[in-house]
Amino acid sequence: MVSGLSRREVNGRLLPTAVKIVIAGGFGVGKTTMVGTVSETQPLRTEEILTDQGVGVDDVSGVERKTTTTVAMDFGRITMGEDYVLYLFGTPGQERFWFMWDEVALGALGAVVLADTRRLSDCFPSVDYFERRGTPFLVAVNCFEGSRRYDLEEIQMALNLGPNVPVMLCDARKLDSCKKVLIDLVLHAMKVRGVGDEEPVNA
Template sequence: MASSPSSSPPAPVYLPGGDFDLVKILVVGPFGIGKTTAIEAVSEIPSLHTEEPMTQAAASVDDLAVNGKTTTTVAVDFGRITLPTAHIVLYLFGTPGQERFRVIWNDIAHGALGALVLVDTRRLAASFEVMDLLEEAGLDYAVAVNQFPGTPAHDLALVRGKLDLEDHTPLVTCDARDRQSVLNALRTLANHLVSRAGDDSP
């Protein structure tokens, strides 16, 4: 009896030919905000994740009830996406959201052009620490409100005020599970970074 053929691995997705800018982007936010999900949803290559099971030992520093999470990123998430119309290839690095991983965060942030900050309207204050880190590093960012199932919609002007965002900082909504939604948020960030680079030109 012949054995059934094994499924073939996906074909590799190579970098596009031509004149593309290669850009390092951080995907950041507090614990349990959807960073791993967003990178997995949008990456054109098999995304890399360094998640480990959470234990009761983390209860004193992490909210183990957040979104029913049972794992947490302990090093980095990585993915890649090409924006052909903008001639940009984005390398996406998801960073741990907890303060105890700050040393790793600093290393990952080195060389990044900007960041997409994911926030949850149910716990906006949890995002301040990450935004402070970005501002300390001098990185521009856009903010995306991750629309978790069952979360009520909020006026973005109200969210902007609660987060105390600068007028120029983009604020959008997205669903971290949906590829097109995350792509739209990344395009918003890319346009913002191009605009800010123009502002800094002599």
């Protein structure tokens, strides 16, 4: 999906470019919510109810009221103007499902790493993963009610991110906020990969 980002012509009509985006982050950070908020189609979800079998395995500190978990992936789609169709793949957050990440991330233009300032260390595995793969990514801090607010520079330093990794605030429950994150990611990833053009990506 990544190479060139060129549009394909069928029967004299230019089709939007298909772009794969990964939504990653720790357990309970809002990945399923973001995909569901922004998807223009009914999102595919693979959620299961948390059971006693996860006790001692899944760290639910800070999200004790969470009752379900993604066991494979979330999937959604959103069209950006006439040029791009973004296919969104949400990764499972628990460590026991990390073996699936390679398949989910294959062919992705870039990734959104969702972060929760109450459990900031939970997004370290995602940051490390995309850095190792050389996948362009940005960090979107999901603003949960009651969570402490930090300057973006503080978050960037706490995560030991380079100056070329964007950090922004978002609300995974709000469509406009999610769209802004995705547009910024696409522009960032295109710049890093040296593909596409300089025209703005419209929602």
